[in-house]
Amino acid sequence: MSDRKRNKIYRQKYFWLIVYVIIQSLVIFTYFAMREKEELTWPYTVTDSAERVSLTEVSNLLKEDSDGRRAAVMNEKVYVETIPGAGLMSDETASEVTPSEQSQTASEDGSSDVMSTVVYAELPFPSSTFIQDVIMTSDFEIEVFVADGFSMGIWASIVMQLLFFGLIIYMILSMTGRVGGSFGTEKGFEIVETRNLESGLEAVAGLDNARTDVQEVISLLKNNGNAAMAGGRLPRGLLLDGPPGTGKTLLARAMAREAGVNYIRVDASSLSQMFVGLGAMKVRKLFRKARNLAPVIVFIDEIDAIGGARGNRGGGDQDRENTLNALLTELDGFEDRSGIFIIAATNRPDMLDSALTRPGRIDRRITMGLPDIKARTEILEVHCKGKRLADDVDLYQIASTAYQMSGADIENLVNEAALFAGRSDSAVITMDDFKAARDRLLIPRSGGATSMLEDERRLTAYHEAGHAVAAILNPNSDPVEKVTIAPQGGALGYVLQSPDRDRVFEIKARLKARLSVAVAGRSAERLIFGDEMVTTGAASDIRQATALAKAMVTQYGMSAIGFVYIDGQDNSLLDINKPVAREIEALISEAIKSCDVLLDENRDALETLAQALLERETLSGDETRALVLSSMADIKAAG
Known part of the structure; x- marks a missing residue:
């Protein structure tokens, strides 16, 4: 979001609150400015020597004969x-008053005797009742009536109440969208003007x-939706579905950049609000903004958060359905949507x-699947721009080993390779750095070091050697890329295989080869150490x-049961569970x-391979194949 847009939203949000505070301040200032200023000489001259008594005693005193005496209210005190001989103070009490507790008052003739x-x-507090019922009805001469204490208390109470009610009104207006406040309706919006979009389709491989x-x-967006050549119209929206990390958000931004239009990104989960009705209000506000920014691409990420099928959820999701209904109404075209194009993304289109x-x-609808080897190579080229690569780096070979990786995974692979190069104080990324990064992403490291005894290393070496030999000698198996008995993550060792090419589907022979490789580790343990020495490493x-x-x-449908799809959740097929279990066991037993x-x-x-791993x-992969094939050649030569 640009600074100009951000400042505009800030000004709208706080404008009315600032106006309200200014008005309240003017009211208070006007009151005190217009108040009549009195010449206050009493009781300022005696406040230091005044004696504090109870309010009851003062009330009784005010009811006595008060000829020639005075009362005043000041600073929340009465x-x-x-004078001696009247009311609370008797002659004897007055004679005992020290000079510091006395003050002289001028009589009518000016004397001070x-x-x-x-x-x-x-x-x-409040003091209004006491003043009206006691002071104002007494016979005392109110020569000076200082209202500071009374007025400040009352006015402070009034001002605080006004501010409190004003804040409540402001919050209500914010919820209804009548003032600049959004009450959460701005959350989840990312508004980007076209000049601030960084890259176009060249960054999407x-x-x-x-x-x-x-x-x-x-x-069509460049031409403002004009498809009149054949009487067509701009499509209303585009749904991008596919696994995470396949570039749905990146594609939406790139399309906005290429078309030269503005871009609004919305997180669909933010459209569902805690308060009922706010989600629908937020949808309407979104499209108001879009109409003001048109032509514009509105990208709604993870739309399944609010766009799930209705009627399958409980009453607690009523607001979510209201939000979806508001979205459907906006998409229906009842209002002018010229220049607004919707792109929605989801991982679960069903x-x-x-x-x-x-x-x-x-x-x-466009399905964003995992990239093939050609696409992975292009993505690697995009993410390797600006990085120094060694001469031995082969991006196609890296792409071939990055099987089933998404665009985000490949970006992470390049970043990890750069970090590995940085750890060795090198500014150039080598092929070994890419291999180390690939291994780290495929098999995460464990939190602590795993140490094995020599007999455990030997068992692990034969286990992994069994996997590798089965993979190398089976023509339908994927090529071996790496074999190790170095513990990493939860694995004490592993065999890494990478397909030589991408396949749309698998054949039965390749699936049976995968079964054979999977059981080969246990078979090697049993062959070398016996049935009683097999380990839990085959779990x-x-x-x-x-x-x-x-x-x-x-x-x-690759078993004796035939061309049948069996859903494990279907209770009507319970009778077939035993035949299914028998066929599963038969396939695995055949592989063993x-x-x-x-x-x-x-x-x-x-x-030979196990001893090489121990050393x-x-x-x-090349070293492993060379060892296995050379051993077979030696056996043939000896025979």
Whole structure:
């Protein structure tokens, strides 16, 4: 948001509150400025020597015969002048009064021979009742009536009440949008003028399939929605769906930059408010802003937060449905929406209400899938701009090992590689830095160091060697990229495989090869150490093999059960659970038997690879293949 927009919102928000404070200040100032100033000589001259008594005594004194005496109110105190022989002060009491407790008062002829004593009592708050009922009805001569204490207390109370009620009124007006205050309706808005958008489509790589639709929308926005060439109109909106990190937000900003229009980003979860009705009010305010900024792209992120199908939620989500209804009304075109284009993003398009994506509302859709190897290479090139790369860096090879990574993951990969280079005090990123960064992202590090005894290292070495040998000798398996027995994260060792190319679907032979590789670690343990020495290190392998075999049986129709999809949540298919379990077991048992035979026939390759891992801990894919193939060549030569 620009400084000019921010200042404008600030001025609107506090304008009426400042005006209210100024008016209240003027009222108070006017009162004191117009008050009649009196020449105050008494009781200022006696306040230091006045004696404090109870309010009851002062009340009784005021009811006595008061000829020639005076009373005054000042600073929330009532002062009464007494003379010897009258009221509270008797002759004997007056004779005992010390000179410091006395003051002289002038008589009518100007003499000062009459001695008087002043007493005072604290007034209650509020003091208006006491003044009216006691002082004003007494026979005392009110020569000086100083209203400071009375007036300040009353006026302070009035002003505080006015300020309190004014604040309540201001909050109510803020909630209804009648004044500049937003009461939370500004939260979640990001308004960016087109000149402040940093980059366009050149920063968004890997969008070959979506580029046609994107360019068409950009062209229509540039022409202010004019598609009259064939009688068409600007689409109402575009839905971007796909996994997290695939560039949905980046694409929306880039489209606004390319089209030369303003951009408003809204977090859909911020449209749901704690107070009922505020969400709908915020939606209407959003579109008012959009109309003022048109042409504009309004990007609603994670729209499933408010756009879920109605009727499937409890009463607590009534406000969310009201917010969705307000959004549907704004999208329906009842008001002028010329120059406003809606882009919504979600990771769960299946949850959206059908009314939201019908024609005339958000009626275009682009699925942002995970990038293929070509797109990953382009994304790497974008994120490597401005960074110094070593001569050995091959971005295509890095992209091939970054299988199933999103654009955000690839950006993180480049950043981690730069951090690894920085740790070695190098300004150049090498291929080893990229490999270390990839390993760190795939297998996070553990919080503490894991140390293994020699027998545990030996068991782990044969376990990982079994995985590697099975992967290398199976022609349908993915190539081995790295083998290590160095503990990292929750793994004591691992074999990293990277596909040689991206595949749209898998074949049964490749799935069975993955099963064989998964069970090979346990098979190697059993072959070398016996059935009683197998370890718990195969727990993750068992989960992986079971999940894969279950998918082959229940989803892919690759078992004796046949071409059937089986939903585990469907109670009508409970009778088929036992056959499903038998088929899963059969697939895994077949993989174990074939792997046992493979490792037994190539035990020398298994031994050679395990000893190399014990010596060096980590081997690259090329080194691993060379060791396995050379062992097989030696066996053939010896035979």
